[in-house]
Amino acid sequence: MIDMCKKIDVFVPFENQQQAQTLAAVFEHHPLVNEVIFLSNDERPKDAPFIPLHKALSTQAICSMAQTTTSKYILLCTQTTPLSMEPFALQCMTEVAEQNDAALVYSDRYKMVTGKQQAFPVIDCQEGALRDDFDFGSLILIRSSLIRDFASSNPTRYTFAGLYQLRLFLMRNGALKHISEKLYTEKETDLRTSGQKQFDYVDPRNRMIQVEMEKACTEHLKEIGAFVDSKRLQAVDVSQGTFPVEASVIIPVRNRERTISDAIRSALEQETTFPFNVIVVNNHSTDGTHSAIESIASSDKSIRKRCIEIIPEREDLGIGGCWNLAVQDARCGRFAIQLDSDDLYGHKHVLQTIVDTFYQLKCAMLIGAYTLCDFQMNTIPPGIIDHKEWTSTNGMNNALRINGLGAPRCFFTPVIREIGFPNVSYGEDYAVGLAISRKYIIGRIYESLYLCRRWEGNSDAALSPERINKNNEYKDSLRTAELLARKAR
Numbered sequence: 001m002i003d004m005c006k007k008i009d010v011f012v013p014f015e016n017q018q019q020a021q022t023l024a025a026v027f028e029h030h031p032l033v034n035e036v037i038f039l040s041n042d043e044r045p046k047d048a049p050f051i052p053l054h055k056a057l058s059t060q061a062i063c064s065m066a067q068t069t070t071s072k073y074i075l076l077c078t079q080t081t082p083l084s085m086e087p088f089a090l091q092c093m094t095e096v097a098e099q100n101d102a103a104l105v106y107s108d109r110y111k112m113v114t115g116k117q118q119a120f121p122v123i124d125c126q127e128g129a130l131r132d133d134f135d136f137g138s139l140i141l142i143r144s145s146l147i148r149d150f151a152s153s154n155p156t157r158y159t160f161a162g163l164y165q166l167r168l169f170l171m172r173n174g175a176l177k178h179i180s181e182k183l184y185t186e187k188e189t190d191l192r193t194s195g196q197k198q199f200d201y202v203d204p205r206n207r208m209i210q211v212e213m214e215k216a217c218t219e220h221l222k223e224i225g226a227f228v229d230s231k232r233l234q235a236v237d238v239s240q241g242t243f244p245v246e247a248s249v250i251i252p253v254r255n256r257e258r259t260i261s262d263a264i265r266s267a268l269e270q271e272t273t274f275p276f277n278v279i280v281v282n283n284h285s286t287d288g289t290h291s292a293i294e295s296i297a298s299s300d301k302s303i304r305k306r307c308i309e310i311i312p313e314r315e316d317l318g319i320g321g322c323w324n325l326a327v328q329d330a331r332c333g334r335f336a337i338q339l340d341s342d343d344l345y346g347h348k349h350v351l352q353t354i355v356d357t358f359y360q361l362k363c364a365m366l367i368g369a370y371t372l373c374d375f376q377m378n379t380i381p382p383g384i385i386d387h388k389e390w391t392s393t394n395g396m397n398n399a400l401r402i403n404g405l406g407a408p409r410c411f412f413t414p415v416i417r418e419i420g421f422p423n424v425s426y427g428e429d430y431a432v433g434l435a436i437s438r439k440y441i442i443g444r445i446y447e448s449l450y451l452c453r454r455w456e457g458n459s460d461a462a463l464s465p466e467r468i469n470k471n472n473e474y475k476d477s478l479r480t481a482e483l484l485a486r487k488a489r
Contacts, residue, residue: 009071014038059162066151079138081187089183103174105141110185125176128479132213161212168220217401226486235362246274248333252322253341257288266344270351281322320421320428338408344451364440366410370450396437405433
């Protein structure tokens with residue numbers, strides 16, 4: 001029988017006396033709780049133990065917790081708003097920690113969103129789950145001995161990345177266990193859509209936070225033997241080989257009769273000093289997409305040669321499979337350049353800029369910047385997505401921490417033919433970007449080349465928790481595979 005008596009010190013954030021008392025009341029009379037300790041920014045809590053805290057949990061705050069706790073576990077509450085627990089939540093978390101000798105335990109939960117309770121499941125934390133925004137929920141149970149080990153390891157002192165740094169340390173030193181049971185209810189205060197939240201890491205206001213997160217992740221990659229030294233990356237002689245044209249614009253499409261004509265014209269109107277074509281992979285559209293493509297292709301003999309429609313024989317292709325079909329086609333040019341079927345190039349010299357940069361940087365992959373807009377071409381927040389967090393010296397490592405690399409994505413065709421895309425319709429570009437970054441130079445263009453059009457109502461960027469989890473789980477699996485490949489070099 002497990003002795004459950006007084007095993008937990010609870011650390012809760014302090015904003016003001018009323019908020020803190022409300023939150024502390026959830027825990028302070030629980031039979032498993034030894035003490036409730038406040039994490040305070042400025043105001044000193046009255047008649048209660050406290051630890052000075054930076055808003056984002058600093059390394060110093062983590063080390064202070066290690067020195068303060070006298071219990072076997074720390075329960076860290078990461079939100080200031082009220083929450084409620086299921087009757088046996090702490091028992092469940094503690095039992096899972098004991099039975100699995102876990103370093104960290106977290107669970108599914110409910111959220112109150114505009115007054116309604118909604119289920120918010122989370123996912124397992126695998127080795128490749130290096131995103132600093134991994135969703136553990138607001139209650140995290142941590143083994144105190146490991147926090148003390150962390151504090152005694154003389155960690156780099158971060159102002160913003162302390163909790164992320166601790167989590168990476170725990171991943172190296174124990175199991176992170178997910179309980180597939182909704183053990184508590186928290187209030188959701190960030191009501192933005194998933195499409196808005198996903199760009200927080202490129203917001204210039206968060207730049208200092210991201211710099212610290214990158215440093216913490218890079219330290220972790222060095223510790224586990226998965227760090228890539230930029231000095232070992234290969235440049236590419238992009239002039240090698242013979243191709244029918246210099247560049248091919250690749251457009252996978254399915255049921256986009258409203259937008260495909262605009263996309264094709266945006267490509268065909270490019271002004272270049274070299275020949276190029278447009279390869280549209282029509283993935284068995286059932287609307288007027290084929291007619292729209294044919295209308296443009298048949299308008300002129302010269303356009304017919306430059307606008308190529310491929311209809312796959314297979315009916316099981318995702319976007320990645322369509323890309324494979326296009327780049328393996330004999331008509332594909334030296335450089336394969338992305339254009340989504342509902343988006344546009346930003347000006348008439350995009351292809352020229354891209355090709356010139358390939359020759360200048362001798363890179364295997366090139367990524368530009370893009371602007372979010374509506375269908376009336378009005379810029380919508382956050383505007384330009386330029387991924388300036390990428391650096392030539394550490395971008396290949398930081399790529400394992402973030403969830404995307406940007407657009408438009410462009411490839412030296414022999415390299416992408418060798419690597420190939422996974423046959424999926426989400427994350428296929430990220431998968432090949434990771435694989436390329438392990439071996440070859442990836443170039444960046446930080447000016448906006450591309451107009452990414454959001455559909456009315458932003459429905460393509462307002463995903464359900466289940467869909468977000470599925471997407472994140474897949475990208476985490478890509479990172480896990482990439483870590484194994486990097487360790488095996």
